[in-house]
Amino acid sequence: MHPETHLALxxxxxxxxxxxxxxxxxxxxAGPHRLLRARLGWTLVGLGLRLVTTAPRTPALVR
Structure with a gap:
């Protein structure tokens, strides 16, 4: 990698x-309540993304 590019990155x-x-x-x-609320919110977002992107566990029927 070029040194200038590395420095810019x-x-x-x-x-x-x-x-x-x-x-x-x-x-x-802002206070511990807001920090806890933000952490809980991002945890729920992460959990939701994992649930949505999980591949189906049932195999497709082959005919």
Whole structure:
């Protein structure tokens, strides 16, 4: 990989991590109830996605 490309990707990732850290700090400052509510919400979203994307367990009928 070209060094300039690697450096640009690193900068983008660093900005993403800083933004995520800022969002976490704001959520933590808002109080434990909001943080818990957000975690519960994202857990439910993840669970729903796993249920939706799970392949059917019953085999198709072959005729």
């Amino acid at each position: 690193h900068r983008v990732r660093a900005l993403d991590l800083r933004a995520e850290a800022d969002a976490y700090r704001l959520a933590a400052a």
